[in-house]
Amino acid sequence: MLTVLNSEKATSPNLWPEIEAASSTSMRGTDMQMVEADVESVEARLVAGEIACPGCGGELRPWGHASWRTLRDHGRPVRLRPRRSRCRGCLVTHVLLPVLVLLRRVDLAAVIVAALVARHVERRSRREVTRTVGVPWDTVRGWLRRFEERAVEIRGEFAALAYRWDGELGPIEPRATAALDALEAMGLAASAAVRRFGPTPLWALVAGASGGRLLSNTSSLIPASG
Numbered sequence: 001m002l003t004v005l006n007s008e009k010a011t012s013p014n015l016w017p018e019i020e021a022a023s024s025t026s027m028r029g030t031d032m033q034m035v036e037a038d039v040e041s042v043e044a045r046l047v048a049g050e051i052a053c054p055g056c057g058g059e060l061r062p063w064g065h066a067s068w069r070t071l072r073d074h075g076r077p078v079r080l081r082p083r084r085s086r087c088r089g090c091l092v093t094h095v096l097l098p099v100l101v102l103l104r105r106v107d108l109a110a111v112i113v114a115a116l117v118a119r120h121v122e123r124r125s126r127r128e129v130t131r132t133v134g135v136p137w138d139t140v141r142g143w144l145r146r147f148e149e150r151a152v153e154i155r156g157e158f159a160a161l162a163y164r165w166d167g168e169l170g171p172i173e174p175r176a177t178a179a180l181d182a183l184e185a186m187g188l189a190a191s192a193a194v195r196r197f198g199p200t201p202l203w204a205l206v207a208g209a210s211g212g213r214l215l216s217n218t219s220s221l222i223p224a225s226g
């Protein structure tokens with residue numbers, strides 16, 4: 001029996017409405033809504049009608065579950081079964097995707113972000129990165145390439161969040177590469193979020209605020225899933 005991912009308490013409750021607001025633009029028109037990793041908290045908010053429909057802003061309510069997915073945590077298989085919801089307003093169903101994952105990626109968000117940091121910030125070798133994250137280099141290279149393609153856009157999004165959460169943040173100095181600029185902005189947004197809202201891991205903030213699309217083509221819609 002594989003480990004089931006369902007009970008991690010990853011984000012501060014006060015941060016969550018901010019993350020939903022940040023991700024709502026990228027989630028609009030999709031059948032997804034990003035939610036925190038804490039299943040109990042999601043359930044309570046879902047039953048209370050506190051999770052908003054990304055399509056119309058109406059209240060999402062419980063609507064069964066999506067199918068089980070097998071994901072990878074440092075190369076080790078883990079299972080996840082996302083909750084499904086339906087909007088009271090527009091009656092559209094939405095899968096509630098926890099910030100543990102990025103859209104269309106088998107490896108957990110924490111693993112992917114760790115690989116980006118290890119390669120770009122810590123300047124680790126290919127061998128060290130693959131050993132750390134437990135994923136073949138070809139897979140890591142795909143993440144790195146996608147991240148570099150989106151780096152300018154990512155930097156803009158996370159710099160805006162950093163300034164939103166910390167009104168006294170000074171100018172963000174440019175780094176050597178666009179990827180480093182993007183990682184710097186992600187880190188500043190995460191540390192601003194921690195100061196303002198309380199403990200939150202970088203990967204959870206990144207997955208949530210990007211609407212799960214850190215490494216996705218933002219112009220393409222997400223196919224129906226589960």
Ligand SMILES: [Zn+2]
Pocket residue numbers: 053054055056057058087088089090091092
């Ligand atoms: Zn709706």
